[in-house]
Amino acid sequence: MTKDHKVLEVEAELFEMGMEDGYAYYPVFSNKLIGYFHKDETIIPKSARKPAIKTRNGWRKVEVGKHYIITGLNRDRFVVGKDEFESISGMELTEREKLLKRVLMEIINIESNGTKSYEEIIEEADKLIRFARML
Template identity: 65%
Template sequence: MAKYRKKSVIIEAELFKMGMEDGYACYPIFSDKLLGFYHKNEPIPKTKRIPAIKTLEGWYEVEVGKHYIVTGVKGERYPVEKEIFEETYDLVNAKESLDLA
């Protein structure tokens, strides 16, 4: 079987903070049953709200300080858990970014 190496790609990422969410996962106050996901620019029911990011695969709940929000090469956004992100990605400086582009 042939072996392959993943191509180097420069991505943008930022540790999630409030204001980066696309909307919210909404739950009844005394239940864990998901009512649905609501964009932050539409009416949101008075419920327990958890920030969420809309990805190519659907909605994903995120937490402050627990997830990085990665912007892919085509502008798509997706969350990566902080521990996994920090094990997988290295910070590049401006010169390295230009050299790899």
């Protein structure tokens, strides 16, 4: 009996300016959020702005060199902290396991209809990887 294995790929890129979907706007010298606006919308005068990515679960602020943008199978985008992404939750994973984890995270998110937090998705994917290692 032969098994047919399909490789599913997702993209992960370290965030750079130009990848943002919009911006989080703040009053000058304040951390109180005014709101998120698409980058094609009118700029709010007398405000500071920070880049943001529109995800399935809403807007997420991002910083250059501090976040990875993961693009899933259906082109949904997710924001992951650089340290978290590179450490893969503290587990030493092979390249194949890293890819598997990203795919599992995408599947978990789709199956939960976006109701699980990013942390819950990471935790569930880690449990599945640990289980697979025991087989």
